[in-house]
Amino acid sequence: MKTLALSSLLACLLAGTAMADTLRVGTSADFPPWESVNEAGDVIGFDRDVIDEVCKRIEAECNVANQAFDGLLPALQVGKFDMVISGMSITEERAEQVDFSNAYAEPPYRFAVAAGSDLTKIEKREDLEAALEGKVIGVQTGSTHEAVVRAHLPKSEPRLYERNEQIADDLNAGRIDAGLLEQSVWEQLMEAREGQLSLAGPLLSSADYAEFGNGTAIAMRKGSDDLKKRVDEAVASMLADGKIAELSNKWFGYDLSYKAE
Amino acid sequence: MSPDIFIKATPIVLQGLQLTLIITICSFVLGQILALPLGLARQANSPLLRWPAAIYTFLIRGSPLLVQLFIIYYGLGQIPAVRNSILWPILREPLYCGIIAIALNSAAYMAEVVAGALRRVPKGQTEACISLGISRRHRFTDVLLPQVYREQLPNIGNEIILVLKSSSLASAITIMEITGVARAFTARTFAPFEVFITAGILYLAIGFAFTFLFRLLERRYGITGTRTPAPEASA
Amino acid sequence: MSAILTYLPHLLQGLLVTLQVAAGSFVIGLLIAIVAVFGWNFGPRPLRWFISGYVTVVRGLPELLIIFLVFYGGTVLLSGAFGTYVEVNALTAGICALSVVAGAYLTEILRGALLTVPQGQWEAATSLGLSRMTAFRDVVLPQMLAYAVPGLGNQWLVILKESALVSIIGLEELMRKGVVAAGATHSPMTFYLTVGALYVAITGVSTLIIGAADRRAARGR
Amino acid sequence: MIKVRNLVKYYGPTRVLDGIGLNVEKGERIVLCGPSGSGKSTLVRCINGLEQRSAGDIEIAGHVLRADCSNVLELGGDVGMVFQQFNLFPHMNVLDNLTLAMRRVRKTPRAEAEAQAMAMLERMQLGAKAKAYPRELSGGQQQRVAIARALCMKPKVMLFDEPTSALDPEMVQEVLDVMTALSREGLTMIVVTHEMGFARNVADRIVFMDGGVILEEAAPDAFFDHPQHNRTREFLRQIGPRTH
Numbered sequence: 001m002k003t004l005a006l007s008s009l010l011a012c013l014l015a016g017t018a019m020a021d022t023l024r025v026g027t028s029a030d031f032p033p034w035e036s037v038n039e040a041g042d043v044i045g046f047d048r049d050v051i052d053e054v055c056k057r058i059e060a061e062c063n064v065a066n067q068a069f070d071g072l073l074p075a076l077q078v079g080k081f082d083m084v085i086s087g088m089s090i091t092e093e094r095a096e097q098v099d100f101s102n103a104y105a106e107p108p109y110r111f112a113v114a115a116g117s118d119l120t121k122i123e124k125r126e127d128l129e130a131a132l133e134g135k136v137i138g139v140q141t142g143s144t145h146e147a148v149v150r151a152h153l154p155k156s157e158p159r160l161y162e163r164n165e166q167i168a169d170d171l172n173a174g175r176i177d178a179g180l181l182e183q184s185v186w187e188q189l190m191e192a193r194e195g196q197l198s199l200a201g202p203l204l205s206s207a208d209y210a211e212f213g214n215g216t217a218i219a220m221r222k223g224s225d226d227l228k229k230r231v232d233e234a235v236a237s238m239l240a241d242g243k244i245a246e247l248s249n250k251w252f253g254y255d256l257s258y259k260a261e
Numbered sequence: 262m263s264p265d266i267f268i269k270a271t272p273i274v275l276q277g278l279q280l281t282l283i284i285t286i287c288s289f290v291l292g293q294i295l296a297l298p299l300g301l302a303r304q305a306n307s308p309l310l311r312w313p314a315a316i317y318t319f320l321i322r323g324s325p326l327l328v329q330l331f332i333i334y335y336g337l338g339q340i341p342a343v344r345n346s347i348l349w350p351i352l353r354e355p356l357y358c359g360i361i362a363i364a365l366n367s368a369a370y371m372a373e374v375v376a377g378a379l380r381r382v383p384k385g386q387t388e389a390c391i392s393l394g395i396s397r398r399h400r401f402t403d404v405l406l407p408q409v410y411r412e413q414l415p416n417i418g419n420e421i422i423l424v425l426k427s428s429s430l431a432s433a434i435t436i437m438e439i440t441g442v443a444r445a446f447t448a449r450t451f452a453p454f455e456v457f458i459t460a461g462i463l464y465l466a467i468g469f470a471f472t473f474l475f476r477l478l479e480r481r482y483g484i485t486g487t488r489t490p491a492p493e494a495s496a
Numbered sequence: 497m498s499a500i501l502t503y504l505p506h507l508l509q510g511l512l513v514t515l516q517v518a519a520g521s522f523v524i525g526l527l528i529a530i531v532a533v534f535g536w537n538f539g540p541r542p543l544r545w546f547i548s549g550y551v552t553v554v555r556g557l558p559e560l561l562i563i564f565l566v567f568y569g570g571t572v573l574l575s576g577a578f579g580t581y582v583e584v585n586a587l588t589a590g591i592c593a594l595s596v597v598a599g600a601y602l603t604e605i606l607r608g609a610l611l612t613v614p615q616g617q618w619e620a621a622t623s624l625g626l627s628r629m630t631a632f633r634d635v636v637l638p639q640m641l642a643y644a645v646p647g648l649g650n651q652w653l654v655i656l657k658e659s660a661l662v663s664i665i666g667l668e669e670l671m672r673k674g675v676v677a678a679g680a681t682h683s684p685m686t687f688y689l690t691v692g693a694l695y696v697a698i699t700g701v702s703t704l705i706i707g708a709a710d711r712r713a714a715r716g717r
Numbered sequence: 718m719i720k721v722r723n724l725v726k727y728y729g730p731t732r733v734l735d736g737i738g739l740n741v742e743k744g745e746r747i748v749l750c751g752p753s754g755s756g757k758s759t760l761v762r763c764i765n766g767l768e769q770r771s772a773g774d775i776e777i778a779g780h781v782l783r784a785d786c787s788n789v790l791e792l793g794g795d796v797g798m799v800f801q802q803f804n805l806f807p808h809m810n811v812l813d814n815l816t817l818a819m820r821r822v823r824k825t826p827r828a829e830a831e832a833q834a835m836a837m838l839e840r841m842q843l844g845a846k847a848k849a850y851p852r853e854l855s856g857g858q859q860q861r862v863a864i865a866r867a868l869c870m871k872p873k874v875m876l877f878d879e880p881t882s883a884l885d886p887e888m889v890q891e892v893l894d895v896m897t898a899l900s901r902e903g904l905t906m907i908v909v910t911h912e913m914g915f916a917r918n919v920a921d922r923i924v925f926m927d928g929g930v931i932l933e934e935a936a937p938d939a940f941f942d943h944p945q946h947n948r949t950r951e952f953l954r955q956i957g958p959r960t961h
Contacts, residue, residue, distance in 0.1 A: 447564075
């Protein structure tokens, strides 16, 4: 009886065990059009197409798995994934923990507020910062946006959400005063919530707030140099031959491929 | 696991302590207050009281607290009529929503405890009161209720621990109590173990403090020898 | 209404995962509890301390924290312990965490039930030459479980409801399917109420089954 | 068959057995009697290793029993025990109660064990009850099943610890009849009982205990007709009417 119980326990622990034979890619598919889950349960989106193309070019088999954003990098570090692609910006804090490929995209960011808010009239970044003093700003847990709010809007209160649509719904409910997300994400959210939200202030980039990072990249475990070299080459060729631009136009309607300085 | 991060994690986790205590104590007290009328209604003769109370406890005890929390926070917040009502200043705040949801949940479990205890008070007590000419109201406040609550002290002490554990769910509606800050810290530092273990130790410490407090109360006010089985745990 | 119909198949899929998680955790938790009760009664003193410690600590920690610890920390720990990469996915982490929790509560329940089995049963088994292990397995355990039916049933309901917490680490069970549908359709109230109703339905049916099982077990007492 | 030397047993500070010596030969039938609290049950339970002893040696059916009873399972069914409270396994039917030890201890295949058990039940006129559960039987039937259960292990010694005192009066005789029949088959038996009629008819020797010591040992006729000890006479006077 005892051994039976122990072996069941062990079986439970090892149920998820899998050795690496193909590349495992982690993503948090709640971020359309970057990545989301369609009705059939498949992960689709810009990142999905990018990673498929990367895998094709490095001649690897890739399995994409979906999990919560804030657990992606810890999972990568312990070897659950070989790569993480999830609209993830390169930041110093993250770069200490993992290696990033060359950036493949750089999306614009934006504040948004409830429709009809006075903040929609503000055009300059500095004015918006001043107007947001003492206000509550919704961001996603563990995102670069959280870091931006903490660093540049110290008098505002960041409120951490698990999901983007929860930020949108709470904006609409009037529970928070503003939200900070990617422009493309707002567009997606506003489409489903006609007339409830308005964008505020200018488009933002890492030039405005360094915490946004240096573009969006694929994360890999430290020390996977060979893989990184192959992925870097693939990304460079995709940027050069316009594949990224093509996919970007397909999913966003505009080109956010990373422009090297 | 590095001791450094333990040291770093401690002040972070302590940031959530205040909110955890506020949620726990407020939800517990509110839950106890709501449980009394609910428990009485469960035991009432009139079906008009008995049925609504029974349905309420059935629904609350039959579904997860997380669902109830989301219904109250995300669900109600999307209804314009709610946003225009006088309740909005309260329901607008995640903290109040958390306290209300946990309190409503706790009340359903405690109501069963109260109802059960009332059921076990011997009929002879009522008869004795009537023969002594004690009024209905005093029979209630001086004889029935003190018995119920003094007998149920161990269960009430147990309930506050359950409420403490439930308070961790408040992190799901943006409240940065202990579990919330621990999780946000993990997302930033990628060091899961130290933070969650530190948080766990803090929860155990709070739990022991409450347990100790209730032991004291039990020693002072408890009725021994009438212990009843613990009620269903709330989750 | 049509939104519910569109997503109902997803919700029912999630319900299936919920039942898997709950059933898996319950069975493994019960095995843990049986071993723990046996060890607590017959094991050496340090083992008894360990089991008491396990029960006390686990009962004092929020389930959500244990789930986070197993999910985020489990892979780190196991990978270190086995010297090779061991994956803990949301399903595994959820079942393991809830098994550990259920194991602690079930140990308490079985400990109580064990006391209701008369000493004479052990003596009769011994006088017939049955070893302690055989006596426990064939004679005492079945009676203990029959006494424990209400407690076990209660714990099953608790696990069913606790399994909703695994949605927070991304397991696509009933609650998570509800959250996704609520986000996609922009109608949280509809979907959380639907999800709540589905939970009430399964706990309600479970309660009826437990009642019947207890009446059946009571005939053996 | 049984050798007990200088058996001492304490419950906390209370000395319940105070230097008991007892020899039982193969095929001998002993009745143990004495007032309640005299230590007879404790003696029987020490003999088959259900109780640890404080001092003394016990040898039974060829096994030397350690003081801490750690080798009690070596007896392996060689010493059958019948309890006051029957102690049937309530979750098993009669047949399973009988076959459990045969299958688990003796490793008898199920079919063979069941055949033996059925034969035993027929002998006890309980064949029709094989599939019944203990709670569906009368007290007398339950105790007969318990006796059958012990006999299935083909014990070399049978110990009976007040087998009839939990029974309603009208059921006592059916159990005593079974025990009387057993005694005729030459089985070694120790019976703790207050049934003095049974003692007179069946016993080879009667052992009278009081206060944790053996006060008197004698053949039935000598014991009942010429008790040596005052305490014995007092005891017989109290329960006397039931001997006739």
